[in-house]
């Protein structure tokens with residue numbers, strides 16, 4: 001099945017039909033499911049749409065939806081057949097041979113499988129006269145037919161060669177259906193396969209389906225198990241994405257179509273289908289570096305903060321205004337040539353992440369195969385060939401091998417400063433990097449880091465923060481050496497809430513948060529002050545030994561505990577518009593990142609901004 005046709009429903013994408021077709025073709029799809037509304041709203045004739053698709057290299061694999069057809073009284077049937085004939089005329093002009101009929105939700109329908117089968121047989125016979133066929137789909141909210149098992153019973157009973165099933169993963173998995181029975185259906189009776197993922201939500205299924213579907217790999221469904229069952233039937237038809245999603249419906253269709261294609265490539269890889277020239281993701285071994293982009297206002301502040309946190313400026317890039325700062329295995333690049341958005345506080349952002357890859361060249365090949373945009377790079381003479389790709393929010397992602405000999409290691413691009421190494425404050429490395437995602441790119445980003453970098457994502461969680469609900473998703477490689485946190489708002493952020501304009505942070509690891517915090521404080525590091533109310537509540541919840549409780553309070557250390565262990569963490573103030581550092585001690589395999597403490601941290605950052613006279617003085 002290496003040559004499955006990759007198809008996308010026009011309903012997945014934003015814009016007019018023309019926008020959608022161009023985006024689908026550019027992302028490499030072989031065909032589209034044409035949604036009736038996209039056709040009806042288009043000024044192009046069906047013949048012109050057909051020509052346009054042909055020019056773009058797209059087939060039209062399905063016409064849909066045809067609703068409320070089966071199990072109706074004779075007069076309604078007559079009207080439905082007339083309606084169907086009109087659609088067959090359109091399909092003939094479009095050059096499409098399969099029409100999707102979804103199970104009825106009509107009050108006219110009756111609960112009578114015999115009648116449904118008879119009428120679908122009639123419809124299939126009419127379709128067959130024109131060389132067309134009918135794919136019958138059980139909507140999860142169909143009035144009488146709402147499981148694939150039921151639709152299959154009816155299709156079997158109707159027994160017409162031009163009548164088969166459309167299986168849609170959403171309708172099966174949203175109801176907790178058992179996909180293993182799919183294995184008993186003959187492949188030639190499966191006419192069409194629609195794939196959609198979704199987050200786990202306990203809500204009305206129709207609303208869930210119409211607003212929250214996701215591309216495979218972005219949600220919580222077992223698409224792999226589902227597709228595996230479908231493949232076992234010998235199904236050889238298209239793999240079509242059918243995703244109704246409020247965000248994708250209003251996002252730029254070009255990256256959305258690429259995101260969609262990436263989801264299929266990842267699914268194919270998970271199923272072990274040989275295709276797409278995909279090199280498996282090489283093993284990762286931690287962060288090589290994180291790069292901060294700073295301007296002339298924020299750079300001195302960041303440099304001073306790094307020094308106070310115990311970092312040493314160990315290197316200077318040979319051709320660019322970039323400094324290397326190190327402590328333990330933590331490496332931070334301070335790039336003084338690029339500013340984020342400026343302001344009184346200065347612009348600062350995490351511009352790049354670099355992960356240690358066992359095979360950087362293979363990582364880069366895989367990233368390209370996973371459609372990650374390659375970033376242009378200016379390279380000085382004798383500098384290392386370091387290529388990077390752009391994550392959806394523009395963050396550059398590098399694949400490096402720091403330990404390689406000097407000609408291939410990025411470190412050789414830096415001249416040693418030769419200054420004496422600071423003994424430090426106990427920071428041993430990078431624990432994680434947290435990136436706040438633009439609202440429209442949250443799900444795309446999670447899939448990007450899975451597919452392109454090879455991280456595994458954990459399910460999203462959410463919490464209430466001072467400026468709105470926040471959802472967060474962590475991703476890590478198999479060994480937990482590269483941890484990434486993605487945060488985003490649950491609804492698009494409005495004008496209010498300036499104090500949390502996409503902050504990002506680098507979390508540093510220590511084995512002793514109390515000692516590290518004390519050392520940093522002695523050096524005048526800008527540690528974020530946490531109010532007493534937090535510690536009163538902490539004590540009520542955890543009943544910590546008095547000495548420990550006092551140390552946390554004194555040093556503004558945040559605390560949490562799970563069934564595995566504890567986390568002690570503290571943060572710096574915001575350094576420039578949107579960057580801060582966190583210092584993290586984990587004990588006993590604590591799995592999270594202290595998300596429960598994010599709201600108190602956000603409120604404290606807000607107070608800091610107001611005190612510093614930064615923007616957001618509402």
Ligand SMILES: O=C(O)c1ccc(O)c(O)c1
Nearest residue numbers: 065102137168209210242
């Ligand atoms: O939401 C719907 O009505 C709808 C229509 C057609 C489909 O294929 C589907 O899965 C859902």
Ligand SMILES: [Mg+2]
Nearest residue numbers: 137168194242
């Ligand atoms: Mg469907």
